[in-house]
Amino acid sequence: MENNLLHRKYYALEKFPGKGGWTYVSVPEIPPDPNAPFGWVSVSGQIDEILLEKIKLLPMGNGTLFLPVKAGLRKALNKKAGDQVSLKLYYDEGALPIPDDLEEVLADERELKAAFDQLPIAKKNDHIKRIVASKMQDTRVQRILALLKELEGEARR
Numbered sequence: 001m002e003n004n005l006l007h008r009k010y011y012a013l014e015k016f017p018g019k020g021g022w023t024y025v026s027v028p029e030i031p032p033d034p035n036a037p038f039g040w041v042s043v044s045g046q047i048d049e050i051l052l053e054k055i056k057l058l059p060m061g062n063g064t065l066f067l068p069v070k071a072g073l074r075k076a077l078n079k080k081a082g083d084q085v086s087l088k089l090y091y092d093e094g095a096l097p098i099p100d101d102l103e104e105v106l107a108d109e110r111e112l113k114a115a116f117d118q119l120p121i122a123k124k125n126d127h128i129k130r131i132v133a134s135k136m137q138d139t140r141v142q143r144i145l146a147l148l149k150e151l152e153g154e155a156r157r
Contacts, residue, residue: 006030006043008088013069015081023074023081024066030089032059036120041065042092047085048077054092096128102144115154116147 011025025047032039041057050073057065067087069077079085098106106113116124127147134140 006045006089006091008086010084010086013074013079013081013083013085023069023071025069025085025087026060026064026066027057027087027089028064030057030065032063032065033120035118036122039065042121043089044092045087045089047073047087048079050076052089057089096125098128099131101140102128102131102147105144105148109148111155112148112151115151118154 007027007030009029011027013023014026015021015023030041033041036042039059043055043057044051044053046052047067047069055067057067060066069079069085074080077085106116119127131140131143131147134143
């Protein structure tokens, strides 16, 4: 995992003002993902010695991303707003493998393959899960055809 290291640094825990304000770590060095909803960046890693798996850095609204640090995690860390934490993050490369039948169809359709490649990982994974979950071959074919129709619309944009 070390070769996918995204960021490693010490940060102070901060807290949004007001009652019920979230405690968080601001991570301005990592840019939002323009292909993900709201600019989220999916990461894994650790805060101090506690592992983080498949979490999202969220946008603050000013181009900066932040990592929410929920009460249970703060308790496990024995930390509060103002305390320092060590943050080590890796890109979460959670893309599912493309099924062979879909791969074959996309290999013959370059524009559709390009449109598929431009989809956010989460959306690609949703389509792949839907296709793989088909119990009958006819259903699987129909789901692949529906995806191709959607990709045709994306390719025209």
